[in-house]
Amino acid sequence: MSASINSEYSLISKLEKMQARLNLNLSEKDIKIIKKLRRARNSTIHGYNRNQEVERLELYEGYAILSRIIIHKYIEKGGINIESY
Numbered sequence: 001m002s003a004s005i006n007s008e009y010s011l012i013s014k015l016e017k018m019q020a021r022l023n024l025n026l027s028e029k030d031i032k033i034i035k036k037l038r039r040a041r042n043s044t045i046h047g048y049n050r051n052q053e054v055e056r057l058e059l060y061e062g063y064a065i066l067s068r069i070i071i072h073k074y075i076e077k078g079g080i081n082i083e084s085y
Helices: 003-022 028-046 056-076
Strands: none
Touching: 003 028, 028 056
């Protein structure tokens, strides 16, 4: 199995564990965006496929997904009391 496939399985496994632990609903579209953003990030870090572009809309959707995850983690640690709002 190549490193790319192992990395893909690792990411999917991490996302599934996070979804189960946080009771977070990520759609297939969310997961595809996360995977594409991760590939773009990795290609930038490692210096290959520098011309790969991520559409602005995908970036905004990626930020929205990331924000949901951060908020869920913050609530999980007791940082936000939803009932007070």
